[in-house]
Amino acid sequence: MSKTITNAIALTLLWMAAIVTVLVLGTLILYVVVNGIGELSLRFIFTWPEGVAAEGGIWPTIVSTMYVTTLAMAIVTPIAVLAAVYLAEYAVQGVLVNAIRFAADSLASVPSIVMGLFGLALFVDAANIGFSMLSAALALSFLMLPIVMRTTEEAIRAVPKFIRWGSYGLGATKWQVVSRSVLPAAMPRMITGIILATGRAVGETAVVIYTMGQAINLPISPLDSGRPMTVHLYLLAMEGINLPAAYGTALLLMLLILGFNLGARYLLRRNRKV
Amino acid sequence: MVPYHSTSVADDAPDKISVKNLDFFYGDFHALTGVTVGIKKKATTAFIGPSGCGKSTFLRCFNRMNDLIPGTRVEGTVALDGQDVYAPGVDPVDLRRRVGMIFQQPNPFPMSIYDNVAFGPRLQGVKKKSQLDEIVQTSLDRANLWKETKDILSRNGLALSGGQQQRLCIARLLAVEPEVMLMDEPSSAIDPTSVQKIEDLMEELKDRITIVIVTHNMQQAARVSDFTAFFLQETTGEPAVLVEYDRTGNIFTSPKDRRTEDYITGRFG
Numbered sequence: 001m002s003k004t005i006t007n008a009i010a011l012t013l014l015w016m017a018a019i020v021t022v023l024v025l026g027t028l029i030l031y032v033v034v035n036g037i038g039e040l041s042l043r044f045i046f047t048w049p050e051g052v053a054a055e056g057g058i059w060p061t062i063v064s065t066m067y068v069t070t071l072a073m074a075i076v077t078p079i080a081v082l083a084a085v086y087l088a089e090y091a092v093q094g095v096l097v098n099a100i101r102f103a104a105d106s107l108a109s110v111p112s113i114v115m116g117l118f119g120l121a122l123f124v125d126a127a128n129i130g131f132s133m134l135s136a137a138l139a140l141s142f143l144m145l146p147i148v149m150r151t152t153e154e155a156i157r158a159v160p161k162f163i164r165w166g167s168y169g170l171g172a173t174k175w176q177v178v179s180r181s182v183l184p185a186a187m188p189r190m191i192t193g194i195i196l197a198t199g200r201a202v203g204e205t206a207v208v209i210y211t212m213g214q215a216i217n218l219p220i221s222p223l224d225s226g227r228p229m230t231v232h233l234y235l236l237a238m239e240g241i242n243l244p245a246a247y248g249t250a251l252l253l254m255l256l257i258l259g260f261n262l263g264a265r266y267l268l269r270r271n272r273k274v
Numbered sequence: 275m276v277p278y279h280s281t282s283v284a285d286d287a288p289d290k291i292s293v294k295n296l297d298f299f300y301g302d303f304h305a306l307t308g309v310t311v312g313i314k315k316k317a318t319t320a321f322i323g324p325s326g327c328g329k330s331t332f333l334r335c336f337n338r339m340n341d342l343i344p345g346t347r348v349e350g351t352v353a354l355d356g357q358d359v360y361a362p363g364v365d366p367v368d369l370r371r372r373v374g375m376i377f378q379q380p381n382p383f384p385m386s387i388y389d390n391v392a393f394g395p396r397l398q399g400v401k402k403k404s405q406l407d408e409i410v411q412t413s414l415d416r417a418n419l420w421k422e423t424k425d426i427l428s429r430n431g432l433a434l435s436g437g438q439q440q441r442l443c444i445a446r447l448l449a450v451e452p453e454v455m456l457m458d459e460p461s462s463a464i465d466p467t468s469v470q471k472i473e474d475l476m477e478e479l480k481d482r483i484t485i486v487i488v489t490h491n492m493q494q495a496a497r498v499s500d501f502t503a504f505f506l507q508e509t510t511g512e513p514a515v516l517v518e519y520d521r522t523g524n525i526f527t528s529p530k531d532r533r534t535e536d537y538i539t540g541r542f543g
Binding site for chain 2: 160162163164165166167168169170171172173176180181184185
């Protein structure tokens with residue numbers, strides 16, 4: 001077989017593989033958009049579900065999702081950032097640090113349904129917090145912690161060493177170097193990591209189904225239970241209650257996560273330009 | 275050959291930094307040996323020599339920047355105004371406030387021009403806006419950057435050209451009023467026009483500050499310095515030595531050592 005033919009075949013295969021990938025994604029998005037777009041309206045977003053068929057809107061579920069995500073982010077960010085600063089700047093690199101990193105990576109790969117079960121056992125039952133925003137946020141924070149910690153650590157490591165030198169060269173202490181030069185320089189990438197983890201939390205179902213409850217409820221206190229968008233979607237679809245509303249919820253959820261990802265990209269790009 | 279720098283520093287001028295029998299190690303690697311030299315106060319001293327001859331390493335001993343590299347070790351003494359900087363109890367943070375450093379790669383922080391210059395004073399607890407404003411203006415002015423930046427102080431320092439960035443770093447350093455400014459090949463990464471500006475401002479600063487500059491460029495050493503030290507690693511794997519140290523004019527016109535002569539006439543390096 002001539003080289004040109006081999007080349008043409010290889011190129012065709014590569015093209016087809018690429019097209020399949022795009023097609024799968026395209027079909028999925030198109031399917032949800034076509035089925036869900038009819039539902040989307042201000043009324044759908046801002047009113048409560050009504051009646052047995054959950055007609056009407058999904059407002060409480062949007063609030064529940066945002067509530068628990070914000071709470072989880074508030075719990076995770078300080079812990080993850082402090083841990084990352086310790087790992088990247090202070091810890092003596094060695095067996096212990098590698099073990100911590102390995103633990104974080106393993107934590108990131110624990111199936112989320114296991115994390116949910118653990119949250120149920122620990123927060124809902126043992127700690128007696130009950131089905132609530134707080135229990136769900138704590139369980140979600142397990143999921144987000146390794147993501148935020150590792151991206152923050154990478155962000156800190158990516159700060160060029162001459163930034164540190166410049167700071168030391170002006171008579172900064174180690175903590176001043178870290179807090180005033182390194183962290184600000186790492187900030188855009190840190191925020192990117194936090195946003196990506198948030199997107200992950202917004203789309204998470206397994207963890208929250210175990211820990212937040214299912215009651216359609218507008219949460220005020222962290223101890224209130226609620227029903228996040230993902231669980232609402234699951235129940236509407238699985239129990240055949242209201243399929244159009246399920247697609248509407250799905251579309252809104254995807255738009256929300258798209259928003260988070262675009263936000264992260266924007267921050268990264270702005271950072272690159274400087 | 276370029277005209278030599280006219281020097282006004284007297285022979286009996288006091289030493290700002292005096293180094294005795296310094297040996298330097300990176301782990302097992304013996305980088306420098308037996309360096310003894312006195313850096314004159316409010317003079318400009320140049321360190322020249324081929325790549326890898328330890329001149330930058332030596333420079334970083336003056337403000338203990340080498341401490342940041344794990345596994346390094348110093349023997350001998352480095353005294354600033356007669357006080358050993360490696361003595362126990364000396365805080366390298368305080369030392370670096372007095373002995374500041376400019377690097378080869380301009381390294382403004384990713385923040386505004388104003389915040390870059392105000393960085394050092396803020397580290398030391400200066401908070402008053404009017405005081406910071408004044409420091410920022412004076413420092414930028416001394417670094418010959420005020421005219422170019424006075425209307426864009428809130429712009430990111432990284433938006434400046436390479437040469438302007440280096441002058442911004444000099445302004446940032448001058449804002450903490452160091453007694454000594456160490457410059458590690460400050461102009462090797464920037465364009466010739468900017469190099470000229472940096473050399474001009476070095477000339478203007480020499481009445482108020484002691485400058486030590488490491489340079490690859492012998493013309494630059496001849497242009498800017500009062501004294502020149504020539505370093506050389508003669509055999510690979512062996513530590514480098516200080517071959518000759520004298521007034522810059524003597525080094526470039528009548529070196530005492532054959533090796534110095536060979537180097538400045540371009541026979542190696």
